[in-house]
Amino acid sequence: MSLFDLLLSSLLVKALVTVVFLSLSSQMFFAKKKWDPKGKHVYVTGGSQGLGLALAKDLARKGASVSIVARTQSKLDAALKELESLRQSPAQAFRAFSFSLNTAGASAEALEAVCAANGGQVPDAVFACAGASRPMYLIDMTPGDFERGMTDGFWVQAWTAFAAAKEMARQNKKGKIILVSSTLGYMSFVGYSSYAPAKHALRGLAESLRSELLLYGIDVHIFFPPTMYTPGFDEENKTKPSITRKIESTDEGLTAEQAAAGLLTGVQRGDHHITADLITSLFRASTRGSAPRSNAFVDTVLDLVALIGVPIWRGSVDKQVIAYREEHKVYLESKGFFSASR
8 A cells, every 4th residue: 555545544644634635736836936047047967757857848838949968869859859849939958968977987977068159158047857767686786886876876876966956056147956766765675775875865956055155146956746648667676576566566656758748747846855746745744854944834734734744654563574584585596695695
C-alpha cells in the first residue's frame, strides 16, 4: 500500500488535504510577482529527453530563448526541431550543444559555449536537469558502481552550478540556478544506496548556495520529483531490484510533462524547495530543516499530516523488506554470495 493510500484511509487526513487544496487555490490573493521566462535566455542541461526536454518545450512556449546541452548530438538535433515548432517570437533563439558534464572542466566549457553564442552573456536561468540512476543491491555493486552513483546523481549537476554561480556573480547577473534532486533526497529505501546519497547531497548544496548567493542577488531552487516516466526510468528498471519495484508499484508517479510543469510553477512562484505531488510534499514538510517554507499555512497543515503519515509509510516499507528476507536469501544463494564471502 502506498503512502497516499494509507493516508487517505483516515478521515482526518482527508479533511486536512481538503484544507491544503483550498489554501493552494487561494494563494493567488497573496502571491508575489511571478518570475516570467518570456524574453529570457534559459540554459537546460539534460535537455535532449525526459524532464529536460519537457521543460525546454514549456520554456519555449512561454517565449524564452533556450540553450540545451546533452551528450548525444542526434538527440539534440531532434530536440531542436521540437523547440522550433513551439516558437512564439522571431526573437527567440534555440541552440544545442554536445558536452558531457561529469567533470568541472567539461561543465565550464559547456557554459562558456552557451555564453559565447549569446554575446558572452551568462543565461538568466540555469536548470541542471542532467543525471542518471542505476538502482541495485549494494552487494551487487562494484566500487565503480558506487562511485558512479555520486557522479551521475550529484557532480553532473554540481559542476554546472559551480560554473554558473561564478559567472553570474562575475557578470552581476541577478539570475536563477535550479537543481533537480528527487523524493529520494528527503528519504530512501532498499535499492537506492548509490543514488539517494547524491540526491541528499544536492539538497545540501542548494541550501548552502541559497544562502551564499544572496550576496549577489542570485536565486537558488531545488526540485524534488517523484518517479518520472522517462527514458531514464526505463534504464533504471534494467537493474532495479524486485523489492524496490514492489515498494514503488502503488505510487502513480508523473510524466515528464507533469514534472516539468510542476518544476516551472515552483520556480515562477519563487519556492526554494519545489515539489509536484502530495507524497513528496509530505516528506518535504517533515524534513524541511532550515529551508524556507513555500507557504506557511500549507506547510503547517502538511507538517500535521506528515506527523501521522510518514511513520505509517516507513512502517509499511519496513514490513515489506522484512517479509522479503527469505526470497532475498534465495537470490543471494543463486549469486554464490555466501560462499564468496567466507
